[in-house]
Structure formats: C-alpha cells, structure tokens
Amino acid sequence: MKHPPDSFVSSPSLVCKLKKSLYRKTINSIVIVAVYVDDILVTVGNNLDEITSLKTYLDSIFKIKDMGFLHYFLGLEFDKTNDGMVIHQHKFIMELLEMYSMNNSKPVSMPLPTKITLLPTMSNPLSDPTLYRQLIGKLNFLLHNAIFHLSQFNQSPCQAHYDAALHVLQYFQGTTTKDWTTCPITRRSVSGFFILFGDNPISWKSKKQTTISLSSAKAKYRSISRVCTELAWLSQLLIELEVPNVTPIPLNKEPCFP
Incomplete structure (x- = not known):
C-alpha cells in the first residue's frame, strides 16, 4: 500500500508491506469490501453510517455508481x-438458456452422462471454437466439476464436446468426492470438495490430481489432503475475522462420569 501522508520515505517508488490483508476501522466495527475488477460490494454489520462514510470517500476519489x-x-x-439471505443464480441460468435456444429443451437428471468418454479428437472440429469456449466460460459460474472436464478441450473443440456442453445446459432446465483414473487421456484421478459454513457453501473445488494414483485408496488420501489444506486456511481466516469457533465438548473417561 502507499505510505501515509507526511511519513518519511527514502524513495517515492517504495510501498508498505502489509502484515495483514484485513484491518479493523474501529474497535466495535468492521468493514468488509469485496472488489472484483470495477465491481465493489461493501458490508458492515448494522452501522449504515460506516457504509455511507466509505462510499462518500470512494466517490471523492473515483466516480462510483451506488x-x-x-x-x-x-x-x-x-x-x-x-432469517438470513438466500443466494441463487436463477436469472443467470434463464438468460443462458435463452441465449443458446435451450429454454424449451428436455431436462436431464445429471450434468454429464456417467458413461461419457471425451477425447481431444472425436468428430468434426467446430468451425467457430469461440462458441464452445464462451459456453464453457459461462457454465463455469454454475457447475464446476463438469466444466473442469469440458474445459480440457477449449483449444480444439469438436462437435461431440459441444454436444456434451449443451447437455450440461439441459441439466439447468429442470460433498468431498473423488474418482479413480477417470481421465482417459492422463489416467489421473479428480479430487473435489464442498465446504459449508453453517448452511452456506463457502469453498469448493474440482481439480485433476497432479500424479497418477495406483488405487482408489490413494486417490482418497490425496483428496483428504487437499480439503484439509483448504480447511486450515479457512480456520485462520475465521480467526482473523474473529468468528467464534465452538469446539466439540470433550468426553471424560473418569469414573465420576459414567
């Protein structure tokens, strides 16, 4: 970050190295600002004055639209x-179905057929590969595991790949997991996890493992390692946000506690 005003700096090109990525403004208030390119989301408890103050400050430097x-x-x-907030993507899904003329298609029960095998060269290459890439990019906001599989063919998609992507779109018309050597190209397994905080999903991932697992047990251990790494990071984040973590009550084996 830039140096505070009136601070001594040996060179104007130097910046401060932050010890934290999150700072509290006051003792009893915390302002969380989520930034994605030029979209900003601000939240702060029930103190609306804090939000108003921040928006006024930002508008004085950048022209913002509230x-x-x-x-x-x-x-x-x-x-x-x-009792809270419901997050969904109904509007995005309906716009996507209409964009690809799939709003009257027959619903399917699964994003991808269980027996499907996609290879780099399967049928006639698409005349316009950007059509496939655009659909995969939009579907990535909705369903990660199936899109992880389909995105492997973004370089030279064929008609069979595009048909599989449209099948995923039909799924929208109407947990930690793993697989073993599912990828027919590399024979590597896929690890996936889905983490809830209360009833709310806060982290998820589906990614091909870096090495080949010689058994389903090894694939499971690698999946467990990956989700534990994510849980350790989330645990530290919750501590920094001062979110209370109530641990389970330990069982006592003393005779006085039958």
Whole structure:
C-alpha cells in the first residue's frame, strides 16, 4: 500500500508491506469490501453510517455508481429473508438458456452422462471454437466439476464436446468426492470438495490430481489432503475475522462420569 501522508520515505517508488490483508476501522466495527475488477460490494454489520462514510470517500476519489442494497452481484442473486439471505443464480441460468435456444429443451437428471468418454479428437472440429469456449466460460459460474472436464478441450473443440456442453445446459432446465483414473487421456484421478459454513457453501473445488494414483485408496488420501489444506486456511481466516469457533465438548473417561 502507499505510505501515509507526511511519513518519511527514502524513495517515492517504495510501498508498505502489509502484515495483514484485513484491518479493523474501529474497535466495535468492521468493514468488509469485496472488489472484483470495477465491481465493489461493501458490508458492515448494522452501522449504515460506516457504509455511507466509505462510499462518500470512494466517490471523492473515483466516480462510483451506488446500486443501493445488495440484490444482484456478478451473476449472483441475493434475496433477503426473515432469517438470513438466500443466494441463487436463477436469472443467470434463464438468460443462458435463452441465449443458446435451450429454454424449451428436455431436462436431464445429471450434468454429464456417467458413461461419457471425451477425447481431444472425436468428430468434426467446430468451425467457430469461440462458441464452445464462451459456453464453457459461462457454465463455469454454475457447475464446476463438469466444466473442469469440458474445459480440457477449449483449444480444439469438436462437435461431440459441444454436444456434451449443451447437455450440461439441459441439466439447468429442470460433498468431498473423488474418482479413480477417470481421465482417459492422463489416467489421473479428480479430487473435489464442498465446504459449508453453517448452511452456506463457502469453498469448493474440482481439480485433476497432479500424479497418477495406483488405487482408489490413494486417490482418497490425496483428496483428504487437499480439503484439509483448504480447511486450515479457512480456520485462520475465521480467526482473523474473529468468528467464534465452538469446539466439540470433550468426553471424560473418569469414573465420576459414567
């Protein structure tokens, strides 16, 4: 970050190295600002004065457009309820179905058929590969594992790959996991996890493992290692945010506790 005003700096090109990525403004208030390119989301407890003060400051430096209370952000819809907030992507899905003329298609029960095997060269290459890449990029906001599989063919997609991508789109019309040597090209397994905080999903990933697992047990251990790494990072983040972590009550084996 830039040096504070009136501070001594040996060179104007030097910047400060932050010890934290999150700082509290006051003792009893915390302001969280989520930034994605030029879209900004601000939240701060029930103190609206803090948000107003921040927006005024930002507007004095950058010309910003205040969109009001949170309803739609980066393809996500936010509906406020009596006991919290519901996040969904209904609007994004309907626009995507209409864009590809799939809004009247027959629904399917799974994103990809269980017996499907996609290879780099399967049928006639698409005359316009950007059509496939555009669809994969949009679907990536909705369903990660299937898109991870399909995105391997972005370089030279064939008609069979595009048909599989449209099948994923039909799925929208109507947990930690692993597989073993599913990829027919590299024979590597895929690790996936889905982490909830309360009833809310906060982290998920589906990624091909870096090495070949010689058994399903080894694939499971590698999946466990990956999700534990993510959990360790989330644990430190919650500590920094001062979110209480209530540990389970330990069982006592003393005779006085039968």
